[in-house]
Amino acid sequence: MSSSKIKNDLFLRALQGETVERPPVWMMRQAGRYLPDFMKLKEKYPFFERVQNPELATEITVMPIDQVGVDTAILFSDILVIPQAMNCEVEMVPGRGPVIPNPIRSLSDVEKLITPPAEESLDYVMNAIVHTKDALANRVPLIGFAGSPWTILCYMVEGHGSKDFSTAKGFCFSQPKAAHLLLQKITDMTIDYLKAKVKAGCDVIQVFDSWGGLLSPEDYNTWSLPYMRQIAQAIKPHVPVILFGKGCWYALNDFSEAGASAIGVDWTLSPEKARGIVGPDVVLQGNFDPSKLLSPIPVIEAEVKKMIDGFGPQRYIANLGHGILPNIPVDHAKAFVNAVKQYSA
Amino acid sequence: MSSSKIKNDLFLRALQGETVERPPVWMMRQAGRYLPDFMKLKEKYPFFERVQNPELATEITVMPIDQVGVDTAILFSDILVIPQAMNCEVEMVPGRGPVIPNPIRSLSDVEKLITPPAEESLDYVMNAIVHTKDALANRVPLIGFAGSPWTILCYMVEGHGSKDFSTAKGFCFSQPKAAHLLLQKITDMTIDYLKAKVKAGCDVIQVFDSWGGLLSPEDYNTWSLPYMRQIAQAIKPHVPVILFGKGCWYALNDFSEAGASAIGVDWTLSPEKARGIVGPDVVLQGNFDPSKLLSPIPVIEAEVKKMIDGFGPQRYIANLGHGILPNIPVDHAKAFVNAVKQYSA
Numbered sequence: 001m002s003s004s005k006i007k008n009d010l011f012l013r014a015l016q017g018e019t020v021e022r023p024p025v026w027m028m029r030q031a032g033r034y035l036p037d038f039m040k041l042k043e044k045y046p047f048f049e050r051v052q053n054p055e056l057a058t059e060i061t062v063m064p065i066d067q068v069g070v071d072t073a074i075l076f077s078d079i080l081v082i083p084q085a086m087n088c089e090v091e092m093v094p095g096r097g098p099v100i101p102n103p104i105r106s107l108s109d110v111e112k113l114i115t116p117p118a119e120e121s122l123d124y125v126m127n128a129i130v131h132t133k134d135a136l137a138n139r140v141p142l143i144g145f146a147g148s149p150w151t152i153l154c155y156m157v158e159g160h161g162s163k164d165f166s167t168a169k170g171f172c173f174s175q176p177k178a179a180h181l182l183l184q185k186i187t188d189m190t191i192d193y194l195k196a197k198v199k200a201g202c203d204v205i206q207v208f209d210s211w212g213g214l215l216s217p218e219d220y221n222t223w224s225l226p227y228m229r230q231i232a233q234a235i236k237p238h239v240p241v242i243l244f245g246k247g248c249w250y251a252l253n254d255f256s257e258a259g260a261s262a263i264g265v266d267w268t269l270s271p272e273k274a275r276g277i278v279g280p281d282v283v284l285q286g287n288f289d290p291s292k293l294l295s296p297i298p299v300i301e302a303e304v305k306k307m308i309d310g311f312g313p314q315r316y317i318a319n320l321g322h323g324i325l326p327n328i329p330v331d332h333a334k335a336f337v338n339a340v341k342q343y344s345a
Numbered sequence: 346m347s348s349s350k351i352k353n354d355l356f357l358r359a360l361q362g363e364t365v366e367r368p369p370v371w372m373m374r375q376a377g378r379y380l381p382d383f384m385k386l387k388e389k390y391p392f393f394e395r396v397q398n399p400e401l402a403t404e405i406t407v408m409p410i411d412q413v414g415v416d417t418a419i420l421f422s423d424i425l426v427i428p429q430a431m432n433c434e435v436e437m438v439p440g441r442g443p444v445i446p447n448p449i450r451s452l453s454d455v456e457k458l459i460t461p462p463a464e465e466s467l468d469y470v471m472n473a474i475v476h477t478k479d480a481l482a483n484r485v486p487l488i489g490f491a492g493s494p495w496t497i498l499c500y501m502v503e504g505h506g507s508k509d510f511s512t513a514k515g516f517c518f519s520q521p522k523a524a525h526l527l528l529q530k531i532t533d534m535t536i537d538y539l540k541a542k543v544k545a546g547c548d549v550i551q552v553f554d555s556w557g558g559l560l561s562p563e564d565y566n567t568w569s570l571p572y573m574r575q576i577a578q579a580i581k582p583h584v585p586v587i588l589f590g591k592g593c594w595y596a597l598n599d600f601s602e603a604g605a606s607a608i609g610v611d612w613t614l615s616p617e618k619a620r621g622i623v624g625p626d627v628v629l630q631g632n633f634d635p636s637k638l639l640s641p642i643p644v645i646e647a648e649v650k651k652m653i654d655g656f657g658p659q660r661y662i663a664n665l666g667h668g669i670l671p672n673i674p675v676d677h678a679k680a681f682v683n684a685v686k687q688y689s690a
Contacts, residue, residue, distance in 0.1 A: 270563065291515055291518065
């Protein structure tokens, strides 16, 4: 780990459970559409060109460090590079989101998927990491991320975004053997991918279970948690691992037991309740409602203080409860970050 | 109330907290796209014609009583008849869902909305109720429904369906005065509407807060709960009121205190946990994952038994945790209903 050389290592120290001078702060999707400079690149280059070109990925990744002042970078990429590497085509259709032209619907579809070494099949990600680490010059750490196997399955089977992913769920409930084989293949590919990302220079890994909250607590234990656990166990000997499940308020203790260094929380759980569930020793991350950044700046400042008071300023990483929205004014995002930096109990 | 004359009054007795021989059962969206006879009408008549024509609304409402064997009817209608009556145009665009061509974005937009007497402005709903009660001939009760004021606001401000309704939330956070005025106008219109529905013959009212789960617990107490409470208080002297908030697991006790006769639960809360939160005396309704109806029939039967065991067979109404999906085979829906009817502890 290169953490000892990083100048602003607040985020890493908080992840290790150390007592810190203030909570570190970053924002999910911090390199996103609310930044005018991001929009310029978005208009010029298609989505996967921005992901695959190391210079572009670096420029986007570093943008919020310079422009918003967050305490860590997170590599600009996409969770669906995993199906692409497994030979399942993914297109990004402007205005519609990801589309999988040939979705997975049977055991034989699953059996045809490959799990090639990530260092070769996703070499452009590793190149982007090396390039980004150079550009960061040890100012802040770099997070690498992956989708949870359940969330990746949702897209691979449904074939596109959905509010309920009922085709994907139906696939699990009607063809459980094929579904578990698919989840295991995604898990194997993801572990290899994340190990390669750490080797290339990522200081921290976050796993996003964006669609975990569509499952009942019992189904979560069947279809998502065991695979998140495999990933956490494989990666945590190397770098800290943050587990985040959107809508998975019922799984916080499970994430902790699975080996998470920190646990992401969304805003459907109050800070006090989240802290009450896991106790004082577990590092939590979250949970500002992204829409609330549309409030007037004094309201944002007051709400940030209330949030930190609720979680407590130690063993806590300030963040949003989900990705920042495209319609957030940049000065509101900065107000959020600055309110954390100026926090005093 | 006409309940004393209804032959199958199991649902009404359960709502009144009486000890019953088995849990009553119905399904949200039970008159829906999974029924081939519904699809024939859907192909022949546009959405709002089906809603506005009393003969069509009656035919659709009665369908699942005859074809699936549920213990109550629920009037075929739409939550967005309320904005229509308030002079806010709503179109139903096939494949896209509801579209509001001129969404509400300012205090002056809100001030222009009207709240005319529902008996006149929504007379077609009252006609459909009278017609449906005739067709039901007191076989089972009839539920009337409305959307929660928060959920109606989401559509009126956003202008269409959305996964986060961030424009609607931004409207509340940046223009709270206008948002509260809008919510109060919707509430006033809804109370008048539901009173007229009861007068026309509805035996039970359910309020759907489909988008309540997008709010934090604290914001729920600001933007949704107070208006749900006004509705429950106004209607419960007349008929039982069921409050259902999708994703609102944190509000069960609040719903109970607001005066709900029963509380709907989705599948993100286990039956045991839901029962544990509200205690043995509160009537709960739910919470089968609609996607789980894609499981093989023996699995559906086993899961239904487990669900009823979890809630306990008294003070409980068997239902799904959200609307039935279009891709559910009819015999799977019947298996769900029959498994409840055959339940023994």
